[in-house]
Each structure stands twice: as C-alpha cells, then as structure tokens.
Amino acid sequence: MFESVQKRAAVIAGGGLKVRRLVVGCRKLLSERGEAAGVSLAKITLDLYRNLDKKDQARFFATLLAEFSPDPARVLAASKAYAAQPSASTLAQLSLAAEPPRQELLRRLNRAPGGTATILRMRERLLELIDEQPGLDAVDWDFRHLLSSWFNPGFLQIVRVDWHAPAYLLEQIIVHEAVHEIRGWSDLRRRLEADRRCFAFFHPALPDEPLIFVEVALLDRMADAVLPVLDAQFSSSDTSQATTAVFYSISNCQPGLRGVSLGNFLIKNVVDVLSGEFPRLKVFCTLSPVPGFVAWLGALLKKGTFEELKTAAPALNTVAARLGVNIAKIASDPDCVARLAPLKEPLMQLCAVYLLRRPDAGELAQDPVARFHLNNGASLERINWLADTSRKGLRESLGLMVNYLYEPRAIESNHEKFVRGEFVAARRVRGSVPS
Amino acid sequence: MFESVQKRAAVIAGGGLKVRRLVVGCRKLLSERGEAAGVSLAKITLDLYRNLDKKDQARFFATLLAEFSPDPARVLAASKAYAAQPSASTLAQLSLAAEPPRQELLRRLNRAPGGTATILRMRERLLELIDEQPGLDAVDWDFRHLLSSWFNPGFLQIVRVDWHAPAYLLEQIIVHEAVHEIRGWSDLRRRLEADRRCFAFFHPALPDEPLIFVEVALLDRMADAVLPVLDAQFSSSDTSQATTAVFYSISNCQPGLRGVSLGNFLIKNVVDVLSGEFPRLKVFCTLSPVPGFVAWLGALLKKGTFEELKTAAPALNTVAARLGVNIAKIASDPDCVARLAPLKEPLMQLCAVYLLRRPDAGELAQDPVARFHLNNGASLERINWLADTSRKGLRESLGLMVNYLYEPRAIESNHEKFVRGEFVAARRVRGSVPS
C-alpha cells in the first residue's frame, strides 16, 4: 500500500518547489551537519513548513510517509540478527532500524523555539488529511507516539483558572468550551465564582495555551439538571456545606493532541486537589450529555424491526407511535417538552439500553462520552430526565443527562471490567434495562 | 547473551522480596489496570524503587533487561509482515513489537510527581552498574533514548545565573563546577560580576536543579591564560569595550543525563544571547584544558619507540632527555615551571600532534575536550604556554591550554569535516606539527 502512496508522493512532490526545499531541509537536519547546526537549522526548516499552503502541506506529509519510513529490508535483517542472538548491540540495531526516521526528524524540529507549537499545528493538519489518505495513519502514529511521550502528565502543570487569570487565557476558555457554550464574559465569570472551579493543564513549552480544561460545581447534592449548575441565580459564596463535586464540562483546546490521554489525568488530578481543599467533599461525579442517543434511536426507529433488541421492542414501539419515526425533528417542535413528557419511562429505559449495550460490529459505536468516563474507571450512576432542555440538549439526547461516578477505590476494577466488556452501572440503571 | 543474563536475573531476583514487589508493580503499571490507575500507581511503584538498596537496584535493572525486552519471535514476525506489505497497520505492529516494553514502563513511571527526577537517579545508578554488567547497555539505550527526547533543547530554559539567584542554586554551581574549582562564595561572586556571565539550562520538571552551566568572561582579547579570567584583581565593571567572549568552564550537573546532548546547545544558545546583548562582541572562543595530554605523552615515553610518530621523535627525545620517562611526576616538583621552561617548543609541538592526530584503534582515544568542541563545529585556534599553572593544570597538561574558536558561519562545515576525520585548526597550529 505504501508503494502506491510513494508513487503518488513522488509525483505530487515533483510539483512543489517549496515542498522540495522543505524536504531537503529535513534531510539535512537528519544528517551530521544538522546535528552541529543545532537549533538554527531546525528554525529554518520549521519556517519552510510554516510557509506552505494547504496543498503543499499535504504533499509534505505524503513525503514523510514515502521517504521517512523504516527500510523494510534493514528492519528484517536487524530482526533476524536479534532473534538469532539477543544482545545489547543487536537490540540497539533493531531499535534504530525499526523506528521511523521521521520520529528523529520531529525531535530535531522540536529543538527550535516554538517548535512544539508548530508540531501540534502540523498534526492538526495531518488529522484533517487522514480521511482522504488513510496511509497517512502511519505518519500520524509517529506524531501521536512522540506527543504522548512529551505531554506525559509528569510534564504537565495544573492551573486553577479564576477571575485573576489573564484575559487572553479566559478568552481561550470561552472559545474552546465545547459542552455548554459560554455566552460572553459575565457567563464566564459566573463559572469562576467561589462555588465553581475551573482547572486547566498547561505544558511548559506552550505557556500561553491551555491544553484541556474542566469545569466543576461544588454542591450539596448530585446535580440532576444543568440549569442550577450554570445559572447565576443559584450562585453561592458559601462552599463550606459542599459535599459533591460535579464535573459538568470538559473541553480539549488542542486538536493536535487528539488521542493523547489528558482528560483522564486531569479529572483525577482535580479530584486530588479538591479533596485536599475541601475535606467534606465525599462524592465526585459528572453531569454529562448523551450526545449519540438521538442518532442511535432514530436509526433504530427508521429500520423498523427491532430483532436484536427484542426486549426493548415495547418501548421502541411506544416511542414510534407517539413521536413518529423521524425523531430528530422533535427538538425543533416548540411543544417538545410537553410531547416528551408522557414518554419518560420508555425513553429512560431506551437510554439505559443505549448506554449499556456493547456495540456490535455493524452498529453505531457506543456513546463517546460514556466510553470516555467508563474507560476512565467511572460507573454509570444515574440517568436524569429533562436535565438539559437547551436546543442542543433536546436535539442530541431528548434532554437526558447522565451522572458518572468517580469513586477512587473502584476506579481500577471498573476500568478493568470495562476493558473486558462489562459496563459498571448503578442497580437502578441496570434494573431499567429489559432483559 | 541475554539468556545468561536472564538466568542470572531469575536467580538474583528470586532473592529479593522488595524487588519482586517492584516488578509486580511494573507489570501492573503496564497492564490495563495501570492505565486507569493513572498517577497513583506510578507513585507507589516509584516509591518501591526508592526504597531499594544498591544491591536490589542491581537486581531490578537485571530484571528490566530480562523481562522487559522485545520478544524476538514477535519482532521477527512483525518485520516479515512489514517487509511483505508495508502499510500503516504493519508498521504500527512493527513499532509496537520492536520497542522494548521498558520504554512504556518509564513513560508511565514518569507520570508521578517527581518522576523525572527519580528516573534520572535510576539512570545514574544504572551507569555505575554497566561496567560490571555490559548487558545492561541495552537497558541504558532505552533510558538515553527517552531522556534525549524529554530533554530536547526545545523543552529547556536558559537562565542567567547571577548574584540575584537563590542561594540553593548557587550552592549547586559551587558543587558541580568541574573545570576550575570554586573556592567558596567570594570566588563564586567574582565569576558572577558585571564582566562575567554564567548561564544554565533548566528543565521544567526539575525546576530546582540546573542541568549544565557554562561560565564566560567578557574581555578585549582572546585569553591566553586562566589567571586573569579567574582572579578578582582583574575585575572590571565596564563591558562596553568587550570584543571577545571566552567560555572558560562548562560543567554537567546531572550524571543521569550522560550522553544526552546539552553542552553543544548551551554554548550556541549563549552565543546568541550574548550577541544580542553586546553587539560589539566579535569573537566567541574557549579557554580549555587538555586533560589527556600528560597521560598520552607519558605512555609514549614509556613505550620508548616512536615509530608511528617518527616525525615527532626529535621532540619526544628532547623531552625524555630533560624530564625523564615518568613525566607524570613533574607536577609535584616545586621547580616544575622552571624545569618546563626550556621545553616550550617541543612540548607545544607535541601537544599539537596530540590534539590533531586521529586516534588509532590501539591508541588512547583523542582528548575528550578537543573531541567535544571539534564535534560541536569549533576549530582549534591556539595552544597557550603556561596558561594554567595550578597543580591540576600542570599534572594533566603541563600547564598548556587551548582556545577553540566558535565561528557561527563555519560551524556546520567544521563539524562535517570532523565527522569525516579532518580536524580544523589554525594555520599556526597545523604548521607546528612535523610532517
């Protein structure tokens, strides 16, 4: 498969003078001269990349695939030597032969000032291209491998973001909030008050850019709807009675770090920080959307036969009878909430089914938010009815929201079960799934 | 070779409960449970290592070799698949199979607070063990590979160290100075005055520990002796006439970073910083010791026949006649300087020979300081007579010192020549080598 890509790369790269100059720079950087030139050559080479247009960037990544992959013959020879005689020297030869040269290239580019930021932008672009050119997966593998090493939690700094933070940083919080839109500075301010917390991870090489942030409400109970969490009228300056930390939003700021584990570490780090600050806190949970529910339900209803889900068929039939097949349209109905009201029971049942069923090969994949939290070792504690009646909340999940529970002592075993295909959920939720 | 080590490891590890508990921790950390446990398991595992005594540490490294190396059969299979069909997926399989699992282990250990510092201490210990157990080279390869990636210059911060620096930091400068001993705080203070500079590299994960530092004198000429550089009586608060930056000392503070390129980047970074601050600076050079000279010369003289060095034979004979064969003793002679005086010409000639000859297989390796600077792309500009008459200076190099010249425009080509075996030196130095 690489071969065809290689030919294509050869052709494409043939066209672009800028790309060719960049590739020459990369070769030099990997050579002995590059070692001595140190940072200056890395700077020049990065600048050549920064001047590429989008098409030339695609050509460059194709070249990274075609020219900077391991040499199969050399790897094979090294593997044979290592298999014949495992030793420090055969292993070193193997490691050198098997590691794609573009990894060393990225390490050398990273030497330049601002190198890490540019490499993140490079990967952002690379991820856009992967759909069209799946062969680039191999290039992306190396980016992700290095970025996972560099953005190791041991190198990250947790920062509390509050009203004393610099404006340029708060502006980024507003822009990157992905779950519950922040409507301007006063909405932001409410989320930074005494009974709320916002924490972000930073990397020292990107001191001005948060990587990911999480928003938390300190409450006296597990929230069952989003309004009291977000609305300013429920503000309280007294956190002494808070027993429950509700993580109500987590947002990535760096598309170039997709697939690098950050959210999991951030949540657990914040649990530690808050436990230290508020010894009375006993419950750490989320209030999360169910973004894939309506799509899944709509697809099921359209299909019309519910053979694989026989036990849920009554609920599905009820819903179909009341709302019709095109369930996605309901969110735009001004009487949406009223129309949903009589369907509370079947819909909550179906949501439990949706969240707890193992996805089959042919089905839509499991809910991404559920997958994230369950994989982190949380358990599914509760499904909440009419918990988010915003347009987005109704369109994606008919207003349902979920509390996932992070119980420090259960996290490891929950995660292990999840990996084995068993989803941990509260008895009440499990009980609502027809068997 | 690994096999015997493996057996030994099995035996040794069998003995130590603490080691076995640590190894169990490492296995768990690499498992799925470890992924979810996140930072807490990494903390616990690192603590288990910190509690080992020196013998148990040796056992642990033996286990890292025996148990956490790539599986030869799996690598071979992956190599064959990749060779048969190079694709993103076969390459990913190859990468996973060929990378020693201890690399991922170190990345996961590094997640813990203070993880990076402990990993550096681990490697410090590992380097002590390598002489006895050369098989551990394979383990060290992985440590060095990861540390080189993590201590990439793009992640380092250059810091000017002056009299405003915190005392605990200055104390470390005193301790780690390896070239010209710092005799207490007033000696240190002189090296931090207006006409001197000291710069250090820091890594954000070790904010309190300098990695390496360099000391520079701002002068109006290339220094030909160390006294005016170090002595307080030559202090000047006027740097406006300085034309020459003399790098007179560079010292590593982290034995665990041996082999990770830092000095080269630090020197070039400081050249940039000083060029910006003092536009009148035109010359960047070192004043360096020749630490291997006396050992090399002594070995030659003892051997008695100078066949490979026929052209230098007259000089060698003169020196032997005047000083005798056991040249190492001369430094302890109170009249040392007087006895050396008549030998200026032959000794400077021999020093040039020493520095510029390519080391043969059987010979002592080339001078380490020369190798460092020439490999960085500097050229050998001048050899200075009676430039360091301290006891150490006389004992190691009969008082000779060298100026290496860092000429930004020549650095790349100088380095390239060095790699090809050609040492760039000023005409005068080359001319003194008999041909």
Next chain:
Amino acid sequence: MFESVQKRAAVIAGGGLKVRRLVVGCRKLLSERGEAAGVSLAKITLDLYRNLDKKDQARFFATLLAEFSPDPARVLAASKAYAAQPSASTLAQLSLAAEPPRQELLRRLNRAPGGTATILRMRERLLELIDEQPGLDAVDWDFRHLLSSWFNPGFLQIVRVDWHAPAYLLEQIIVHEAVHEIRGWSDLRRRLEADRRCFAFFHPALPDEPLIFVEVALLDRMADAVLPVLDAQFSSSDTSQATTAVFYSISNCQPGLRGVSLGNFLIKNVVDVLSGEFPRLKVFCTLSPVPGFVAWLGALLKKGTFEELKTAAPALNTVAARLGVNIAKIASDPDCVARLAPLKEPLMQLCAVYLLRRPDAGELAQDPVARFHLNNGASLERINWLADTSRKGLRESLGLMVNYLYEPRAIESNHEKFVRGEFVAARRVRGSVPS
C-alpha cells in the same frame, strides 16, 4: 465656627453607641497602650468603623473635627515660645501642638492590614458629607495631607495594562473609564491592541486596585476626531511609523484620592516610557473633550446681553439666531450635525473664547479639562470641529474636541505662565479670539 459644630457633634455622638465605642477605640489607639498594642488595636478600631452605617459615619467625622483638632491655647503658647526663641526644642513643641491629633490617629489606623484601603473609603464618605457640613473641610485637609504624602509618585508603580492583565483588573478599567465609555470586552480589547497603550498607577498597599489610568493611541498624526481612535476598523499592528502619541482618555478610579496629584505625574511618566520604547515619537498630545462649553454658552445666551464679551457678540448673535437660546436641547435633535454645520466658524471662535478667557469671580469656572492640562504645563494646540459626535459629545460640547500639546521643554514655563494667569495657546487658536 468649630464651636457650633462641636456642640452638634456632642449631641449627635451622644446618640450612637457604635460611634462612642469607635471614639473610645481611637482615644486608646492614640494613648500609650495603643502604641504597644500595635497592629491588633488598629484592626479592631477599623472594624468598628466598617460596621457603622452612613449616619453614624457622619457622626464620627463630626467627632474627628470636634475632638481631634489642635488645642488653640496650646498652639498659641508653642508659637509664642518659638517666636521668642526659635530652637530645635521649641520647634518640636510647635510641630506637635499644631498638627491635628487626627493625623497621628490616621497613621496608627493605617498600621492594620487593609488600613490604607479603608482610609480611602473613609475619605470617600467624608467628601460626600462636606457639602452639607463645610466645617469638615478641616478634617478633609488632614486626610488629603496624609494621602498626598503616602501616594507620592515615588511610591507609585506604573503598569502597562494589556490583554495579558488579569480579568478582575480589566473589569475595573471598564467600570472606571470616564471619558469614552467602554462598551464591553471587545471594545476594551481594541484599546489594548498593538497600536494602543493603557497605563495605570498602582500603590503597593492596594495591589489589586488601579488608582488612575490613561489611554493612548499611537498614530502618524495628531488625531482630529475620536472615531479613528476608538473604532476597531482603524486598528493597525504596525507601530513603526507612529510619530504621535495621543492621550485620549484619563480616568481616576479612587474617589478617595480627589485632590491628590496623580494625573500630571502619570502623563509625564507615560511620555518617558513611550519615548524610550518608540524613539520615532515626536509629538505628545491629547484629544480632549470640552465638557463645560455648552453650559457656559447656554448661560451666556440666556442672559441675552454680552457686554463683557462685546467682541464675541456677533458670533453669539449668529448662534442665538440659528439655534435659539436653549442650546442644550440641540443634542437631542436628530439633525443636530446638519444644523450645526453652518455655524462652524462662530462656534469654534466661541470655544476659543471659552477656553482662553480668565474666569471672573461671578462667572462659571474655566473648563476643568483645560485647567487640568494647562496647569500641567501643556499648551492649547488646536480645536477640532465635529470631533466627537456621540450623544455625550454633542450635549456637552457641540462635538468640539481639543488637542493639548505636551512639549517637554516648554512644560515648566507653560505652567508658570498658567499660574500667573496667562494661557499658552497656538497662534491659530489665539488668532480666532476676537480682540
């Protein structure tokens, strides 16, 4: 006069338990015990003040006047002794007798944490009361005397406010901007971009509260209207061509510092800072409102006879004929700008008359903005037609704005002339005043 106040104070204070407790605290603080109690007693006493309601605050200030003024008999005796025999000891006695004890009281209150901030709030309240109780002027004299000493420019820190400033600080900038209202965060952001500057004075005892700030536009000419200064569409990131710094807004944030000279020092400090950063800057001027113009003109027109301003009578008659007597109403006319258009010449003439005439006893005082800048040593450089067509700009000054010029070399003599009653203005402005 104090006597009647004293009686009133006695009566009033008689009513309030809280006030009496505070007064007892003040007496104790001034006693020997107070000296030793140090900070703790100051804290307690300040807290007593903070718990007073507005009426009790008024009672407390009355007591400060009645009880903590100098004793006339003691001052007179000390003055006589000093006059008879001026010596260190008679002078010390005089100083002690003449200084109102409330000054020492304020110094001792200031020892408490947060003391300075509370004293500023106290004066804020005191200034509200002065209109009703002019005797309190004597108390205010002491507040202002101490605050002038404490907020000496030597103790102030100048800080550039930009988009990296903390949000809580920027919020205060939005709130306190007094000249051209800031309409939300994006309006603020425009004023902090590369071609704009904002500087504030801070005092170390109030690290979170700006005292005063000034906004500056870096332009290639002296601005003749406010729109290009404020509007985002005129934004430019290139300041290399800037020749002119236009101070377009200066706002006080601390009512409690009224009468303490800050603006004068801030402007001159900013001139120094900008001169250092942009050597190409040659002109430092303002773009200022004329807030008293319409009120002055309206009063004149209503009066109907222009005897004192005979030379300006033609202009006044023209204006009266076209706009009528009630000139203040014109700003609410939607065709205001069109109606003003034909009156450009007489109105600019009248504005020059308004700004340059010395106020007589019976007249409205001179324009406060003109007085501020001329007293600082600036000169009146230009009057600009239709420079601020905002509602406020039209209502207060019929859209006119003024450039005052700060020419470092002329500042001292300009100020001296101003104090002698001579207003320095450009020839063109002076020429437009009919003589």
Next chain:
Amino acid sequence: MFESVQKRAAVIAGGGLKVRRLVVGCRKLLSERGEAAGVSLAKITLDLYRNLDKKDQARFFATLLAEFSPDPARVLAASKAYAAQPSASTLAQLSLAAEPPRQELLRRLNRAPGGTATILRMRERLLELIDEQPGLDAVDWDFRHLLSSWFNPGFLQIVRVDWHAPAYLLEQIIVHEAVHEIRGWSDLRRRLEADRRCFAFFHPALPDEPLIFVEVALLDRMADAVLPVLDAQFSSSDTSQATTAVFYSISNCQPGLRGVSLGNFLIKNVVDVLSGEFPRLKVFCTLSPVPGFVAWLGALLKKGTFEELKTAAPALNTVAARLGVNIAKIASDPDCVARLAPLKEPLMQLCAVYLLRRPDAGELAQDPVARFHLNNGASLERINWLADTSRKGLRESLGLMVNYLYEPRAIESNHEKFVRGEFVAARRVRGSVPS
C-alpha cells in the same frame, strides 16, 4: 539658638558652589515651576546632593535648618487667628505656617526614582552630624516625622528569608547581623534550616534592601544559653514538637531609620505568623544580651561607695574583693569562666538590680535591650548564668543573658506599666533583688 546657626550657615554655604546650586534647586522644587516639572526636577536636585562631599553635605543641612524652618512671625499670626476663631480655614493656614517647608521639600524630592533610598542616606549622614551640631535636631525631627509616616507598618511587607532567598539578600543578612556575628555562609545556612526562622521587613520603594530582620529558634523549651541555638550540631528537621519560639537576634539594616518603630511591629508580626504555622507553639520569648551590665557594674565599683544601692552593697563588695575594681578586664583572662564561677549568686543578683532599677538622672541609662523589650510590652522572665561565653558576651555582660517573655494578652498592660515606671518581671527575678 537658630540665629547663630543661621549665621554660620550663611558663612559656610557662601563657600560652596555645589551647595548653592543644590539650594537653588530646592527652592525651585518648592516653587510653582517645581510642581509642573514633576519628577525630572526632583531627579536633578537629588543628583546635586549625591555629588556633594561630606563637608558640603554638612553645609546643606545647615541651610535646611536656616532657610527651610517655619517663619516665627507667620506661625504666631496663624496661631492667633486660629485661637480667635477656630475654623477650617484658620486651621489650614496654621497647618501650612507651622509645618517646616523642608517637609514639603522632602516629599517633592521623594518623587524621583530612588528618592526614598537617597533620603535614607541623607538622614544617615544627618545623624552623624547631630552630635557636633545639636541644632540640626530640628531638621532631623522632620526627617523622622516623614519617615515614620512612610515606613508605617501598613506599608511594610514581611518576608521569610531562607535558603531560597537571593544571594545578594543573604549577603546583607550576614553584614547587618548585630547580635551574634554570622561567620560565613555555612553559619548562615544553619540559621535558615527547618528548625530556625528568619523574617525581614521590606518597603516597596526599597525592594532590594531589608529594613530589619529577626532570627528565631523553634525549640521544645525556653533556651538558657546561646550555644544550642547557634551550633549546627543541635540542628533538627523536626519542628512538630516545638513549643517555644526563641527570638535570639534582631538587627536593623538601615541607620537612616533610627527612631522609626520597626522592631516592635516585626516581633509581633512574627508571633502572629508563627502562631498560624505552628499551633503547638505556646511560648514566645527572647534570648537577649545585657550589653550595658559590665559598664554599669564597673562604674559602680570604681566609685567605691554604694550609698544609693545599700541593699546591694554585700554583693558589690564580694565582687570587688574577688575580681578587683577593673571588671572590664576580666573578659580577656583565659580563666575568666573559672574565676566567675564562685560569683554566680552575687552577679545574678546585681544583674537583676541593674535591669530593674529605674535610672536616675545622674546614672547611666537603663540597659537598651531591656528598655526595647519592656517598652514593647514584654516581661523579664529569667536571667541565665554563663549563657554566652563568647568574648563579646563576657566582655559586655559577664556571660549573662536574659529571656524576655512576649505574652500576647499581657502586652498592653505591661507596656502601660513600663511607661509609668514599673518593670514587669517574674517573681524569681524580682525576689533576687535585695530590698
């Protein structure tokens, strides 16, 4: 008295061109022009002072006395007007007339960058001159008055000094330590370890210069000798058992702040800080020298008759018999400690007498250290035998040291008693004084 000084000043000032230029600068600074010139004129004037030699400085201070004192006639007139009719305006006139113009001069000089530091240096010089020219007391009164207002505790910052402090700051601690000399950096380091504390006051206008600092040992009992406090062998990293904070040294760094109350506030502030950090701390005391004891005792013995101290006569006779009259010589006797041994009882008795007797007019004043702590509200808790056997300790106080106790609840009443002439001491100490 001023008159003669004035004549002298006229004569002296006549001689110095530099002084005359400075005086002209001062006059201008006080004039209207000076107000507008702002900071620049203050800078120039301060520079003129900085260029004076010591003699010219003396001339300048004489001029400050002669020319910048209040005008007696004007003060008298203002006093009469105020006595006749006390009002805001007569009081303002009085305040203006009575305040020496040099106060406003100092406030205007202080506007310049670095002004406060220079004013402190000015006062340092002024204090040197006062002995010769007592009339300068009047000038010093104004310096002290302003400095007391500017160095109000509300403006000071308390800073913990530890091994993380910058070297230039620690160097000043070494230089200024006045009680127990710091012998180099390792001695200093011991005083900054986990079981010791050092706190300093800073003023924002002098960010690089500590004003005063105090050293504290955290112990499990009240120290009765200085050795265990200072010696490294008694170091402990465990402060969890500490019950007692022993203030063993307090040193001023700014001679220009003599008479400005700092030590009292520093000690009480540190008591608060330590109480917060170590809730187990119950006792706050000092371990203090008795610097005036030997001088007092020697003078008594030389006098030979002990009429005023009849009750102590037996003890005095015993001492005189054993040690002779010239007691000051004993410290240089190598057997000093042995010779003192049999005199423990009479010497401790005499020390109690020395510390607790009210000084009569004709006598040497009371011990300055006792006066400082008793005036702060401490009580005399214990006298310790052979507590400081350093040369200085023996020479000044025959090895005796005192614990003064700071009991927060007793401080106010202790101070009040002290002011009334009653010294609070523990029963045991009082009991040892013969009555």
